Amino acid sequence: MRKSTPYVLTLPLIAAFLIFLLYPLYKVFMDSFYQASFLNPFYRKFVGLDNYKWLFTFKLFNPKMSYFLSAFWKSLVWVSGSVGIKVVLGVLGASLLNSRYLAGKKVYRTLVIIPWAIPWAMASMMWAWTLNSEFGVVNSILMNLHIVNRPVTFLSYPTTAFLTTMVVDAWMGLPFMIIMILSGLQTIPESLYEAATIDGAGDVKKFFYITIPMIKPVLLTVTLLSTVWTFNSFDIIWILTQGGPMSATETLPVAIYKVAFLMIRFGGIGKASAMTIFQVAVVTLISVFYIRTLRKGAEL
């Protein structure tokens, strides 16, 4: 074994990271101090911290908060809501699919994976149709059960659009959550539950004193992973609402895209880069926690 071998073998990986990850990151950082736009590729002017100032002063629709802060805030609420749904339904769903009282577990476990396998862009188009106010199945069910008298136009109002895109995102991430938590549940020895039964513990007590502590490491890992993925989520919102109505669903990724590629007059590369810095910062922060939890569990 020669000493150089591992370096030769990892060279493509290192090169790929340097050229397509670290260099672009450096570029985002540098561009955030320049004024530039796709309109005129030759125009490029150093503006210092002006782009960052713009982030906190430029207002659109919302008189109380700057465009960037409002997008950042929407991202936080949207991500918390979606990840919250995923974690709660994930734990409950996985426990259900692990319960010995449930018949047909194998079938359910297979069906549960399907949404995960559907490309997000296509799943979003399917949801757009499923939520259609006149001909969507959601409204048929709601009307047939007499929960609503008139069809609901889910994506036309700011609040309902915000909640709907959140639920659709939760739908896309839920299968992954359930499968991962299920794999954690299956490692809990049955004897723990038997001992608890002898001691007279009920189902609720067993859930909080055995199940939750035992799956805590997996739960933490998947929650962090899912938070990052949700924070980066773009396809769903773009296809369902394009950030509307009235920028109600303009989370940070959607806002970055708009500022860079659509609002060419008052947006541009520099401002979008400054916004991206915050996107990267949040992802990096969560990654640090994620890597720490992984290191605790394995020799890394």
Place this chain on the structure above:
Amino acid sequence: MKNKVLKKVLYQIFAVLLMVFLLLPIYQMVITALRPANLPWKSPMPLIPEKITLSNFVTAFDIVPRLPRYLLNSFIYGIGVSVISLLVAIPAGYALARYNFRLRKPIMIFVIYANMFAPIMLLVPIYVIMKKFGLINTYLSVILSGSIFTIPLSTWLVTSYMQTIPKGIEEAALIDGCSDYSVITKIVLPMISPAMVSVFIYAFVTGWSQQFILALTLIKTDTLMPITQGLYQFFTRSSVRWNELMAAILMSTLVPVTMFLLVQRYIVKGLTSGSVKE
């Protein structure tokens, strides 16, 4: 006893409700794809279609004649991304699993960190770089930029698979005078074929359809668009051809969905290695 029966019934109801939530859009897709396009819409839409036809699967190609082209483009993006991912991930994954070198730990940590990156975070510089090299509107732009997001997990999958194989055979080959590199091609590659298959499928499916935003930004020519963008052709100015759109989605997702279901177990294993002890 009564308690147990009640629990069984209750759990069954919960499970069905969960499935209704998870399979709802898929159900809507199937009934819409099978419903005759000339049948007037009814509101609320009947949950069971009144009539069933397969004609939407044919007319979809009349409405969007480029459909086969979009599918071919997606296939090219998928193959490109998976080939690059394999070429980078196999040697790197092998080195990370077998050699104890100084950069090993930093690289491993960076691989995990890189796995957290999404196209939106690098979209602006990627666009600028691709523009500089005149790669906008080329297959290469989407393939190169797409690969960077599949390389981390691919490397991770190869590394964790390698770690489950005992070193014995490779060591014996080295003692017999085999060089470091021929050990890889002659002994390691055949052994890790399951990992290669899952990396291939994971990267293929991702490149095929998951990188919507990359193609949205880098591809402007109609003939180079992947299927995810081509489907927008079903949205005309006045209406959306839902029946044919759903038929097209059903046709185009069948293969990648099946492929993904086959390897999902390995992906789960790769992602949880460390946090789930088996």
